[in-house]
Amino acid sequence: MGCPHQCVFCDQVLITGHKDRTLSSQQVRERITETLGYKGKHRGRVEVAFYGGTFLGLPLSYRESLLREAQGFVEKGEVESIRFSTRPDSVTSDSLKALAPYAVQAIEVGAQSMDDTVLTLSRRGHTAADTRRAVNLLKAHGVRVGLQIMPGLPGATEESILETGRRVAELKPDFVRIYPTVVVKNTVLEKRYNSGRFKPLTLVDAVDLTKRLYLLFDACGIQVIRMGLQVTDSLLEPGNIIAGPFHPAFGHLVYSAIFLDLAARELEMQKKLSERITLRSHPHDVPKLKGLRNSNMSQLIERFHLKELHVLSDPDVPANTVKVENLTGLARFERI
Numbered sequence: 001m002g003c004p005h006q007c008v009f010c011d012q013v014l015i016t017g018h019k020d021r022t023l024s025s026q027q028v029r030e031r032i033t034e035t036l037g038y039k040g041k042h043r044g045r046v047e048v049a050f051y052g053g054t055f056l057g058l059p060l061s062y063r064e065s066l067l068r069e070a071q072g073f074v075e076k077g078e079v080e081s082i083r084f085s086t087r088p089d090s091v092t093s094d095s096l097k098a099l100a101p102y103a104v105q106a107i108e109v110g111a112q113s114m115d116d117t118v119l120t121l122s123r124r125g126h127t128a129a130d131t132r133r134a135v136n137l138l139k140a141h142g143v144r145v146g147l148q149i150m151p152g153l154p155g156a157t158e159e160s161i162l163e164t165g166r167r168v169a170e171l172k173p174d175f176v177r178i179y180p181t182v183v184v185k186n187t188v189l190e191k192r193y194n195s196g197r198f199k200p201l202t203l204v205d206a207v208d209l210t211k212r213l214y215l216l217f218d219a220c221g222i223q224v225i226r227m228g229l230q231v232t233d234s235l236l237e238p239g240n241i242i243a244g245p246f247h248p249a250f251g252h253l254v255y256s257a258i259f260l261d262l263a264a265r266e267l268e269m270q271k272k273l274s275e276r277i278t279l280r281s282h283p284h285d286v287p288k289l290k291g292l293r294n295s296n297m298s299q300l301i302e303r304f305h306l307k308e309l310h311v312l313s314d315p316d317v318p319a320n321t322v323k324v325e326n327l328t329g330l331a332r333f334e335r336i
């Protein structure tokens with residue numbers, strides 16, 4: 001809702017799993033109450049989030065009715081804050097002023113690309129300059145700023161995707177989400193794909209590009225809070241994803257690729273490599289080091305001609321690090 005354009009890749013009904021786009025105040029209240037009940041007394045921080053459209057493009061009265069409902073929970077101390085996603089060109093001084101009575105602490109902007117040709121081919125209806133202007137306004141307004149980008153849109157190349165990453169990093173958002181472009185049913189992109197006018201990224205290329213973007217943002221201190229589309233029941237129904245680099249564990253694939261590079265780099269640096277190697281990582285990182293279905297293990301064994309490869313979980317090893325047993329080197333994330 002609230003979108004002045006229909007972007008070529010978007011069918012929000014499928015992506016969010018909601019057919020009825022209008023939420024009444026009562027539905028908002030019920031949804032929040034239900035979630036709070038589920039979380040129980042020992043809940044952590046709770047945020048009410050409005051996603052799946054252009055929040056600041058909604059009619060003011062409707063936008064305010066949603067915010068008022070969420071704000072009631074903030075005032076009762078049951079919810080800490082509110083967040084939403086919106087288009088860059090919907091962020092104006094006036095639309096931000098209207099948020100003053102509400103505890104909106106984070107706003108996510110769908111930048112998608114910082115290449116104007118890509119934005120035009122995707123029928124976004126805004127430019128990269130709109131994104132820069134929106135981020136500056138949001139920062140002046142004092143909210144946390146998130147940027148969403150979509151590698152693999154029409155017209156995008158490897159270089160333009162990485163350049164988008166660099167330009168986004170220059171804007172210093174508080175966090176980013178990376179959603180490689182997937183062809184969803186009933187979209188313009190589906191028609192272009194079927195007629196051969198659009199070719200999505202392969203899963204391998206999408207993982208590699210997302211890895212490079214992740215490392216770039218990580219080196220700049222920008223948190224990456226999501227990689228790959230959120231899985232919803234409707235998205236998973238057969239026939240709804242037509243083509244493209246969709247994987248239910250996409251983020252895990254990216255982390256695994258990063259850890260494969262770390263382990264390989266560390267092993268390459270050893271002057272004399274034993275045929276029996278043990279790698280250590282922090283317990284949280286062990287699944288990333290092993291890879292999906294131990295794929296990293298088999299690749300390392302083959303590449304380094306190992307007879308045995310073991311991975312040990314070690315709480316003393318810092319996060320994002322791979323240590324080769326009995327050797328002093330520590331491989332950590334590096335900027336591309």
Ligand code: SF4
Nearest residue numbers: 003005006007010053
């Ligand atoms: S602005 Fe966002 S929600 Fe609206 S059509 Fe485009 S991608 Fe979909």
